[in-house]
Amino acid sequence: MRTLVLLRGAPGCGKSTFIETQGFKPYTLSADELRILFESPTPTINGEIGISQKNDKQVWKLLFELLENRMKNGEFTVIDATNSKNSEMCKYKGLAEKYKYRIFLIDFTNVPIEICKHRNASREYKKVPETVIDTMYSRFKTERVPSSFTVLSPNEIYKVFYPIKDLNQYKKIIHIGDIHGCYTVLNEYLKNGLNEDYFYIFLGDYLDRGIENVQVIKFLLSIYNNSNVLMLEGNHEKWLYCYAYNEISQSKEFEFITRKQLFQAEIDTKEIKKFYRKLAQCAYYTYDNKEVFCCHGGISRFRYDNGQALNCSLICTNNLIKGTGDYSDYLETAKSWEKHSRNNQYQIFGHRNTENSEIQLTPRVFDLEGHVEFGGDLRILELDKNGFTPIKIKNTVYREKSDFELKTEIIRNPISELVLKMRSNKFIREKHFGNISSFNFTRDAFRYKEWNDQTVKARGLFIDLENMKIICRGYEKFFNIDEMPFSTLNAIKKTLKFPVNFFIKENGFLGLVSYDERNDSLLYASKSMLNEGEHCQYIKDVLNEMYSQEQLNFIKNYCKDNNTTFAFEIIDIVNDPHIIEYEKSTTFLLSIIKNDINFKQLPYQEMVELCKPYNILTKKLYATVFDIVEFEKIFTDANKLQNYTEGLVIEDAYGFMVKYKLPYYKFWKYMRTITSEVASKGKSNRTGSLKNQLAWDFYSFIKDENVLSENWNIIDLRKKFFEKYSYDNIEKFYI
Secondary structure (H helix, E strand, O other), X not given: OOEEEEEEOOOOOOHHHHHHHHOOHHHEEEHHHHHHHHOOOEEOOOOOEEOOOOOHHHHHHHHHHHHHHHHHHOOOEEEEOOOOOHHHHHHHHHHHHHOOOEEEEEEOOOOOHHHXXXXXXXXXXXXXXXXXXXXXXXXXXXXXXXXXXXXXXXXXXXXXXXXXXXXXXXXXXXXXOOOOOOHHHHHHHOOOOOOOOEEEEEOOOOOOOOOOHHHHHXXXXXHOOOOXXXXXOOOOHHHHHHHHOOOOOOOHHHHHHHHHHHHHOOOOHHHHHHHHHHOEOOEEEEEOOEEEEEOOOOOOOOOEEOOEEOOHHHOOHHHHHHOOOOOOOHHHHHHHHHHHXXXXXXXXXXXXXXXXXXXXXXOOEEEOOOOHHHOOEEEEEEEEOOEEEEEEEEOOOOOOHHHHHHHHHHHHOHHHHHHHHHHHOOOEEEEEEOOEEEEEEOHHHHHHOOOOHHHHHOOOEEEEOOOOEEEEEOOOOOEEOOOOHHHOHHHHXXXXXXXXXXXXXXXXXXXXXXXXXXXXXXXXXXXXXXXXXXXXXXXXXHHHHHOOHHHHHHHHHHHHHHOEEEEEEEEEOOOEOOOOOOOOOEEEEEEEEEOOOOOOEOOHHHHHHHHHHHOOOEOOEEEEEOOXXXXXXXXXXXXXXXXXXXXXXXXXXXXXXXXXXXXXXXXXXXXXXHHHHHHHHOOOOOHHHOOOHHXXXXXXXXXXXXXXXXXXXXXXXXXXXXXXOOOOOHHHHOO
16 A cells, blocks of 8 residues: 655664665665665675665666555555665655655654674675764754654554444444446435435545546545545546646546546546545455455455565555456456455455446445446445445436547547656647647757657647647658758758659748637637637738638638648748748748648649639749759759748658758847847847857847837848948858
């Protein structure tokens, strides 16, 4: 179970012996044992054999990685280390809070220092210098144990274990099986409220699959603090943790259905945190000479040593929640319990019932999973002085077949899987627009080159989360030449599939236009915004200025009928001038993209022919080449385009794309960055990167003269600069 035991004491105080006598060896992480794994005992400078400390950084990194893996499973864990510093002990607090662990500290600091030194001297290879022990005892006097730790002496180890409760004061013990969001049937059993003379144990899985999740959680939040109520944790409760802490779960059911219901009902995350912390991992009690063990998944046995049962604290939480063996092994689990437990020991669990078994599986094992969410039964087991009484109540409020099929369609939709992965990816940012979300990679993805199947897709990707449909999308991320190992010039020359097209790369911003089925209108989007924000308005304004209503209706109807997005390069010389100068605001249709999980675009010539009758301006095809010789010639000659375009987009016959930014564009884009620094700070810290006279002259121009207005742009500044400066061979600077 979720219990962390720290040992505190100097070498020789008896920690290792204590671990052996308590049988804790299989549950222990030892810093010394890890040190030996990194490097065997080795001679010291005084000729003795000792354990090397030089790998300690790696040792402690590994120890905490192992600890966190154990905590994910809810393993009972002992840490064998000296724990002499407060800072060392505090490292465990964050993990304990994250994984809902209790921390106990077994204190060996009362062992006299002389005894530790005597034992240390007789050690074979774990011996440490006596000065180390002296230092530790000085720390024990001054370094405080964190207040959240429960400090015990070695003789109080029994307090670590889960205590068996005596419930004989109650008239009845009520065990309630999996509820799964089915409130009506639960209320039918509890219609008169809770009886103060009864003790209630809920076996977990309170939400998901049913259609009354909000009513169930509201009811449970109203009773979970009652002294006669104990709620266990099931496998679905970890999604409540995700809801409370604003994390993304791995359950499509919860993410796309239950979470939405809780959010719309304004279920308070603070209350959910308190509720989750209160959930027990198991129940173990005595009643009328019976010992009854309850958990969500069902276990096959307690461990026995010398005929005595070890405390259930040593069973990992994952086993308690999911049960022993596979999901279908519950009948074998019940038989094993009968074989390995005493005649007065009973077990009650839920979670699994693949064979539609009755409540009583064996004479001393009961199963309270009744498929209630699918129109089955809510299963209850009552225990009083007359014994156990099984109860089944038919659920009449559940998801209709059509609704169930719709839910199944959403959950199985591959876009649902993509959304979960993108939400779990720290390099992707999601923005919400009602039921629609946009997904875009972050600056850190760009900075650290964290590119994978999700981050390359997360670039102007808009998804209707209600129907799990892509309603608008841009390109997948593609790279500049030399930006990635596979996009170097040498690499692409080896992999290009001919024929290869070179397209002029215009210098504006991406504008996406698709169909809004809710309003039967055009939908305007930038890379991250939808129908709002200044860039969406710029897109709309420029398109409305360029195109008639007939042309816009063509775009709308084509997007509607073919489920596509029109991707435009928007040139707005008034509101958003870039690097390259244009005479007027305009647009270029770059691609018609299928609103599909995989990037698909209409072939270029088909797009041109489609748009020709409507006079929609498309991107310019600069050249088509059929072999590597032609490719190299076009690539070499591209510099003659420098003043007129940002660069070229190269696309091969298989759809592979790469960008080539021209030196002129790159130079002035960098000088725009320098200018931004001067405008905000009066200077730039990047002057070491100014490599030629043109760069230094421009820096001097923007720094020393009063040329920077509040609304400066690099195009106007460049014009003013060249009115003052002239060069005989300016092309030499654009290399």
